[in-house]
Each structure stands twice: as C-alpha cells, then as structure tokens.
Amino acid sequence: MNTTNKEQLKKEILQAVQSGDIAKLYMLEQKVNDTFDEKTVLDYYKNILDLAIERLTDILDIESLSKFKMSDVQDFATVRALYEYAMEHYHAGKKDDASALFEILSGVTDDEKFSKAMQIHTIAAQKGIDLDTFLEKYVDMSAVENSGNFYISDFTKEAETLSKESI
Incomplete structure (x- = not known):
C-alpha cells in the first residue's frame, strides 16, 4: 500500500475511533492487517476492545436497564x-x-x-x-x-x- 493510501487508512481509523464506530473498525480489519506491523495491529484491536468495554459499561449502568x-x-x-x-x-x-x-x-x-x-x-x-x-x-x-x-x-x-x- 502506498503512503497516500496508508495515510487515508489512518484517517479512516481515527474517524471510526473518535466516533466510537466499532462496526467500521471491523470493516477496516483486513486492510489494517495487510498494511501495518504487528504492534500497530495489536494497538488497533486494543482500540476496538476499549470502545467495546466503554459501551458495555454504559449497558451495565444500573439506570440504563437496556x-x-x-x-x-x-x-x-x-x-x-x-x-x-x-x-x-x-x-x-x-x-x-x-x-x-x-x-x-x-x-x-x-x-x-x-x-x-x-x-x-x-x-x-x-x-x-x-x-x-x-x-x-x-x-x-x-x-x-x-x-x-x-x-x-x-x-x-x-x-x-x-x-x-x-x-
């Protein structure tokens, strides 16, 4: 992947993380695995997990009942x-x-x-x-x-x- 495409992928990832769009992050998963080194890929999955845990915390909120x-x-x-x-x-x-x-x-x-x-x-x-x-x-x-x-x-x-x- 050329530098321009790599930078575009980074922007897409950042937008998805900032908006909490876990589904989008999963859609980008293959590109991430094909483009980045192992450490970056592990950080990528950590971001997905962090967002998921944040959403779980919201669901488990006693007042939420959802x-x-x-x-x-x-x-x-x-x-x-x-x-x-x-x-x-x-x-x-x-x-x-x-x-x-x-x-x-x-x-x-x-x-x-x-x-x-x-x-x-x-x-x-x-x-x-x-x-x-x-x-x-x-x-x-x-x-x-x-x-x-x-x-x-x-x-x-x-x-x-x-x-x-x-x-």
Whole structure:
C-alpha cells in the first residue's frame, strides 16, 4: 500500500475511533492487517476492545436497564469484540476471567441463542475445562462452521449434560 493510501487508512481509523464506530473498525480489519506491523495491529484491536468495554459499561449502568440489540450493527460489533476478548482469556488458560466475561455476556444481549451459548461457555470455564477439550467434546464444530455466527453457537449432547450438572 502506498503512503497516500496508508495515510487515508489512518484517517479512516481515527474517524471510526473518535466516533466510537466499532462496526467500521471491523470493516477496516483486513486492510489494517495487510498494511501495518504487528504492534500497530495489536494497538488497533486494543482500540476496538476499549470502545467495546466503554459501551458495555454504559449497558451495565444500573439506570440504563437496556441490552445490546444484536440487530444493531454497533451493538453486534461490540458484543463480537467482547466475545473475542473472553475467548482470548479462555485460550490463554485464564478460565476464571473467561468465565466472568462469558457470564456477563450471557445477560447483556437480546439474543436468546447467544445468551444460552454464553451460559454453556460459562459453565465449561467454571468447571476448569480447557478450551481444546471444550471444542473437542462439547462443540458441534460442523454446525458452528455452517451457522455463520461469530461465536460458538452449537453444541453436542455432552454440553446438555454439562448444563444439567451445573443446576
């Protein structure tokens, strides 16, 4: 990418960050990965996460009593960023942190399927099940791949047992 295009991309990113447009940042994601060095890309994702956490804080405000609407592009992008953050914790073996994040996510959207999926994520992390075992034993990977969802949404019968055991 030439310098002019790189500068234009920087301007687009800055505008998106300043306006809190997480969806726009996700739209620019591939260009960012193709254009910038690893440190800059990590900072880019940190900006997305910071914006998502700011929006989560607004939703969790006791007086707000609102939820993220998965039909709203900004809410959807926010939930995606928070889910990716929780999965990073899970992947890193930080099961307690992941569990807490999944539990929060299970209650902040208007999407029942997403909420139920986050409950299963929460239980697995609370029980100390590592990510690889979770994926191999409790996730229906072919259904997830075909679902088009950004999150793990389809589970095996084993996951139902896991859910029932936690009640």
